[in-house]
Amino acid sequence: MKRSKKERQQLLIDTIKNNPFITDEELASQFTVSVQTIRLDRLELSIPELRERIKHVASKSFEDEVRSLPLNEVIGEMVDIELDVRAISLFxxxxxxxxxxxxxxxxxxxxxxxxxxxxxVINDELALTVKSNLSFVKPVKLGDRVIAKATVTKKDSVKNRTFVEVTSTVENEVVFEGHFEMYRTNEHSKGDVT
Amino acid sequence: MKRSKKERQQLLIDTIKNNPFITDEELASQFTVSVQTIRLDRLELSIPELRERIKHVASKSFEDEVRSLPLNEVIGEMVDIELDVRAISLFxxxxxxxxxxxxxxxxxxxxxxxxxxxxxVINDELALTVKSNLSFVKPVKLGDRVIAKATVTKKDSVKNRTFVEVTSTVENEVVFEGHFEMYRTNEHSKGDVT
Structure with missing residues (x-):
């Protein structure tokens, strides 16, 4: 199905609103158009490039959203979080x-x-790392901006474990992958205690 | 074979000389005597306790022995190293x-x-971590002194890989274990280039 330019641009606006971290390459592949087309669309719509969008989102504070530790103990800059689902940081x-x-x-x-x-990312007052498997995929250099995305993949309420996968990229290339087995005190969210 | 006290004390001196990081518990088990006996032997022989022995050894510099990075980039205090075999640090x-x-x-x-x-521990100008598996066995607290022992377990000269196991203890209890797959440029020691 070929979309009209107007339809595509409206979809672009909605897609970026939902996921400000989507890259031009990902958008091009999703809309089956060239990366150049996406760039021109963004230009016409005055949507800044990914790097600028990230900066903007980063200015938001997540102090009240993180439960397991004070925000200043997060290494890197938190740019997105949905507790027990996913989190993103820049370094x-x-x-x-x-x-x-x-x-x-x-x-x-x-x-x-x-x-x-x-x-x-753990929605609990206490979260401790039990095990982790790491792959250092590609050397990271001075000046690189590392975007880490954490995704909660599994919970084991009997053992009080939560499994988190973290993928770190530099300019869309994976540089690091980590699988984390986390201990938490309580499986359930305690939103009223926050 | 039961040793005389004199024999045992001579053996104690030699054993601690060879391995200043051996604990009283390990010595007791090795000599099949009680820990109390080892302590009394040490007292009679004026051999300081493990903690003091470590401090003494730590005062030695390893600047010229480490090849893969400057000594000040080692996290913790290096107290023993035999390149491509083992290394010990305190934190x-x-x-x-x-x-x-x-x-x-x-x-x-x-x-x-x-x-x-x-x-x-790698006897090479370049060593990079490729993969690692970590277990956080026991929480480590403020004031704890962590003794990490790295042992080279395997080399794969085709892939330029060296495998290192690290066990970290606090007062003889294991708190952390890590298996590291390291990339190095060259399998062979280049002592003449150091």
Missing amino acids: DVKTEHIFKRNRIARGHHLFAQANSLAVA | DVKTEHIFKRNRIARGHHLFAQANSLAVA
Whole structure:
């Protein structure tokens, strides 16, 4: 089904509103048009590029939404969260995060971003990491902006476990993947206690 | 075979000389005597307790021994290293390492100690973490001293991989275990290039 330009642009507006982190490439593939077409649509509609959209969303505060730890204990900048579902954070690689010798980001900073996001996404007062499996897929360099997306994949209420997958990307390329088995005190959300 | 007290004490001196990190419990089990006997032997021989022995060894510098990164990039204090075989470091948990809420050490600090030790033990100019599996066995608290021991378990010269196991303990109890698959440029030691 070929959409008219007007239909496509309306759909573009709605899609980006729902998911401000969608890339031009993802939009192009979803609408079966070229990336160039998406860029022109955005230009006509005055929708900023992904990087600018992220900055805008990042200015929102999530202080009241995270339950398992104070927001300033999240490593990186929280840009989106839906408790027990998913969370997204940004982390800018600066000189203090790299090996001096090769300017590659040190693994524990990528882990810290991912692990603190896996803690933050849990809708509970206490969340602790029990196990995790990590893959460092591609070296991350000085100046890179790492976008980590955490997704809750499974809950085991008998063992008080929640499983979280975190994928970190730099300019749409996966650089790190982590699977986290998290312990929590209570399986159920306690929205009234927040 | 029951040893005389003199024999046992001589053996104790030699054993601790070879491995300053051996605990009284390990010594007792090795000599099939009680822990109390070991303590009295140490007292008579003026051999300080483990904690003091560690401090002493820690004062030695390993600047010239680590090849894969500058010593100050190792998280924790290096106290022993034999390249491509094993390495030991200490990490004291301070207020900046804990969750404010429950005073439990944050996982990424334990990971940082273990991961940097897995890098440091590699006898190569370049070592990068490819994968790792972590178990956070027991919560670590403010004031704890974490002793991490890295052991090289396997090398795969075709894929340029070295496998390192790290076990971290607090007062002889395992608190963290990590298996690290490390990439290195070159399988062979290049002692002449150091």
